[in-house]
Amino acid sequence: MAGQVNDCIFCRIVRGTIKSWKVYEDKWATAFLDINPRNPGHTIVVSNSHHETIMDLPEEKAGPLFNAVRKVSIAIVNGTDADGVSIAQSSGASAGQLIRHVHFHVIPRFSDQDAVSIEGILPIKKTTDAERSEIVKKLMSKIPK
Amino acid sequence: MVDCIFCKIAGGEIPSKKVYEDSSSFAFLDINPRNPGHTVLISKKHVQDIFSIGESEAAELMKALRRVAIGVQKASGTKGISISQSNGQVAGQRIPHIHFHIIPRTDAERGMGLEEVLPVKKQDDASMYSMAKKIADGIPGEKIAEEEPSEKATEEQEAPERGPKPPGKQDINFDF
Numbered sequence: 001m002a003g004q005v006n007d008c009i010f011c012r013i014v015r016g017t018i019k020s021w022k023v024y025e026d027k028w029a030t031a032f033l034d035i036n037p038r039n040p041g042h043t044i045v046v047s048n049s050h051h052e053t054i055m056d057l058p059e060e061k062a063g064p065l066f067n068a069v070r071k072v073s074i075a076i077v078n079g080t081d082a083d084g085v086s087i088a089q090s091s092g093a094s095a096g097q098l099i100r101h102v103h104f105h106v107i108p109r110f111s112d113q114d115a116v117s118i119e120g121i122l123p124i125k126k127t128t129d130a131e132r133s134e135i136v137k138k139l140m141s142k143i144p145k
Numbered sequence: 146m147v148d149c150i151f152c153k154i155a156g157g158e159i160p161s162k163k164v165y166e167d168s169s170s171f172a173f174l175d176i177n178p179r180n181p182g183h184t185v186l187i188s189k190k191h192v193q194d195i196f197s198i199g200e201s202e203a204a205e206l207m208k209a210l211r212r213v214a215i216g217v218q219k220a221s222g223t224k225g226i227s228i229s230q231s232n233g234q235v236a237g238q239r240i241p242h243i244h245f246h247i248i249p250r251t252d253a254e255r256g257m258g259l260e261e262v263l264p265v266k267k268q269d270d271a272s273m274y275s276m277a278k279k280i281a282d283g284i285p286g287e288k289i290a291e292e293e294p295s296e297k298a299t300e301e302q303e304a305p306e307r308g309p310k311p312p313g314k315q316d317i318n319f320d321f
Contacts, residue, residue, distance in 0.1 A: 023277050033273055038264065063208060067204060071285055072280065075281070079279040084236040087231070091226040092250065093224070093252075095225035095226055107263065119175075123179065125178055139216050140165070142217075143164065143213060
């Protein structure tokens with residue numbers, strides 16, 4: 001398959017060189033169960049071609065990759081007892097990205113567990129209005145057209 | 146939608162620190178940032194969650210997500226970005242309008258992703274098999290065609306690699 005890297009675990013799962021519990025695949029993406037699930041049904045969705053982060057993913061591949069995430073999410077709530085799903089995507093080691101191949105975690109969530117989200121875990125760091133205006137300017141200048 | 150705070154932000158009725166807008170998406174600074182540059186991206190159209198959004202709308206939103214993530218990373222100067230999207234109150238979704246949190250991460254917070262914070266619940270092979278089947282059966286739309294038999298046979302003959310793993314890599318057990 002084009003666009004893959006030999007020593008990447010996720011590329012090898014996509015190719016089928018490493019066994020996995022695949023639940024979905026199409027031309028753009030492959031989804032398989034996480035072998036360290038945070039809840040039963042915890043699924044990883046990867047781009048078939050190798051890109052390290054969402055920033056490296058070409059724009060035209062972004063939509064199809066997320067379409068797979070969407071389908072897997074629907075399948076999880078329809079096919080399992082999950083009441084909701086959390087979608088988590090990390091870029092860079094400081095965000096907890098261990099495998100440098102862009103991937104989404106789709107984690108089933110249940111009503112009898114804590115409804116924690118990543119933004120709920122991280123402490124708030126309030127900013128002043130001036131700081132916020134400054135950040136807005138910086139951001140707007142860096143977002144690609 | 147009338148009572149939705151995010152619809153009001155997208156419509157300009159509630160002020161916000163906007164950082165990005167296109168025909169279908171709107172991004173603004175979170176008023177309770179976890180790090181400077183913490184941005185929220187919403188669809189302009191009122192859609193509750195990932196289960197309700199249409200395929201083409203989802204694609205447009207994802208294109209915007211990628212662009213905004215690039216901008217947040219460059220502007221914040223951090224190398225790490227966490228993206229979080231919650232579906233259902235059980236997942237921590239407080240506002241029933243689909244939205245993504247794009248959060249710059251610093252080295253000091255290393256490792257604190259949602260998947261790190263939630264404890265692992267190992268499943269046996271039978272459970273994994275049954276779960277994979279349930280999910281696969283529940284995927285909407287056309288299923289992928291089976292691979293050519295000859296290609297599949299070649300790939301199955303390769304044993305999974307069990308060499309030493311680089312430090313810090315996820316410890317994956319291939320003993321299926």
